[in-house]
Amino acid sequence: MILSVPQKSMPSKTEVKNSARLAQRAAALEILYDVVDGINRCPDLDSLLNHSLRVLKEMVGARSATVRTLNSKGEMCLVASLGFDEDDVATRITLPVENCFCNQALSRGELLCKSDPESCSLLTGDAVLDASSSQMIVLPLYYQGATLGVFNLFLDDEGMAKREDVLDLLRRIGHQLGVAVANARQVEELQQHTIRNTRASLAHELHDSLAQTLASLRFQVQALQETVGGTLPVLVDRQLNQIGDGVEQAHTELRTLLAHFRAPMDGNELVSSIQQVVDRFNQDSGINGIFQKECGQVLLPDEVQRQVLRIVQEALTNVRKHANARTARVLLRAVGNHYTVLIEDDGQGLVGHRSKHEGEQLGLEIMHERARALEGELRVESERSEGTRVELSFQCQSVIRSVDVKDVE
Structure with missing residues (x-):
């Protein structure tokens, strides 16, 4: 008796599409997990942005990539770059972006794609722009209506920039990273506020205690010098002058210290x-x-x-x-x-x-x-x-x- 081997049926087009869709979702979840893991694991903001830049570059197959953050003066500051020559990366000059294509993404808070990055390079004069790429994806980092930074991904193939599933995933990642950047800045501002309050408190304590004591000693030494000046033995007069100079020097140094404590650092x-x-x-x-x-x-x-x-x-x-x-x-x-x-x-x-x-x-x-x-x-x-x-x-x-x-x- 000959056993017949059951023939495997070919998957239908619907099954193939469903399998591909499931594979894409699994890959997207893995990438999102990698980004979220970086948010939880990276010790500081620069480390997080460096990690995320590597993830995004690999995700879209970009030839090169940069990430910048927006400062209070409306200028883009380069944080990290991948795929560039060291000579290009060394030119980290911060420039205004009012007329740059990136500014459109920043002002709208929307992901944008550009097919001629060379025009941006000529406009900004920035060496850290891959003008030879055929496509640039601009991914803003935004949170509660505020744009905090931008990723630039430079691709040789325009196909990836046309895939809506990829662009949708990039938008979700941009939002997650925008939240992380906003939280990091809030923590930094809180730390600086605490430092300023501590410095101000120390300055007040020094002023109300040691500064007042030294001021009183200065007055007493000056009064003593005026009262007995010229009537004391030379050695005693010399020592009195040294005491006066020492008190004056201590007072000057304390004034300098108080000025340091009170001086605002940020800004x-x-x-x-x-x-x-x-x-x-x-x-x-x-x-x-x-x-x-x-x-x-x-x-x-x-x-x-x-x-x-x-x-x-x-x-x-x-x-x-x-x-x-x-x-x-x-x-x-x-x-x-x-x-x-x-x-x-x-x-x-x-x-x-x-x-x-x-x-x-x-x-x-x-x-x-x-x-x-x-x-x-x-x-x-x-x-x-x-x-x-x-x-x-x-x-x-x-x-x-x-x-x-x-x-x-």
Whole structure:
């Protein structure tokens, strides 16, 4: 007896379509899960956007991709890019986007596709645009009517940009990431608000306690000098003057500390903040302080900017207290994401004065610690009677960097 082998029936067109649809839904769910997992797992916003950029680039088969966030001045700041040469990515100049195609997606909060990315590249002058691609997908990150950033996906094939299921999935991902960006910014604003309140509280406490005590001591020492001036032995008179100088110096340093605590950090870009520090140095020391910049406006993350300013302040404090200088210079240089801050003076130098000024050595150690916190390098050079040179170098992604004419030339 011969057993017949049952013949498998060919699936119908409906079954094939249903299977394909189920496969697409499964793939879409897997991608959404990957994005949501990144939202929960990534430690910060930049890590999340980098992770999402890789997911989206692989999802649509893009040749290259970028992600940018919109700052308060309406400028797009590059966060991450994939598929570009290092020379192109190094040109991370933040530019206004009023006339850019991306601005249409930003203002509408809608996903848009463009078939000639070269026109955007010519318009913005931005090297981080893949003008040779045949299609660009612009995916805005939006939340509650506000657009917070944008993904640019550059494709060789226009077919993917015409698939409605793919575009619908991109829209859902854009909304999820928009919520994540909004939440991250709210957390950051809350943290900065807490820091400002703490600093203000400390400033009030110092003003109401130590500042009042030092002011009273200044008055008493001045009154004593006026009362017994010229009648005391030379040694006693000298010691009284040293006490007066010490109280005056402590009062000046406390005023500087109070100014640091009260100074608003966010909203002030680094150039104007350093200028304020140098102006205060000129006022308190009588030394000719000069600030020079080789960059445009620079707004760094608050913690980075705070560390840089503290290094500048400590270096200038050392100049005022120990250098016996006539002139001090502060230089800020920015080339791409590389920053250099130079503080130098024409004073007596550090050689031969190490044992005498223990506070100065402590200040240098603190500056080195701050430089390490920036993952940067601090170099101190000094020669007797030839002054001291403190140079800080570090790398950081600027929140905004407007372009000066000198930068372009």
